[in-house]
Amino acid sequence: MYKIGVIGAGMIADHHLDAIQKIPNLEARWVAATKQTSLDRITQKFTVLNTTTDYADIHEIFF
Structure with a gap:
């Protein structure tokens, strides 16, 4: 299973x-x-x- 982190929650994030x-x-x-x-x-x-609300949280988890 590959796990993804998305930064941004606007219209493009929906896609x-x-x-x-x-x-x-x-x-x-x-x-x-x-x-x-x-x-x-x-x-x-x-x-x-x-x-x-802090993208650094994603960075800490994945890297």
């Missing part, structure tokens, strides 16, 4: 997350955005395990 959910063995584990309201919208629409 990325939609594609990620359609690919076997690929999972969106993290989404980072500066606005909590954007993260809330994403988690209502997609299955994402973790969200953060």
Whole structure:
């Protein structure tokens, strides 16, 4: 299973997350955005395990 972190939760993120959910063995584990309201919208629409308003959190986990 490949785990993905997405930085940004705007309109383009919707397209990325939609594609990620359609690919076997690929999972969106993290989404980072500066606005909590954007993260809330994403988690209502997609299955994402973790969200953060600090992209450095993703960097620490994956690297």
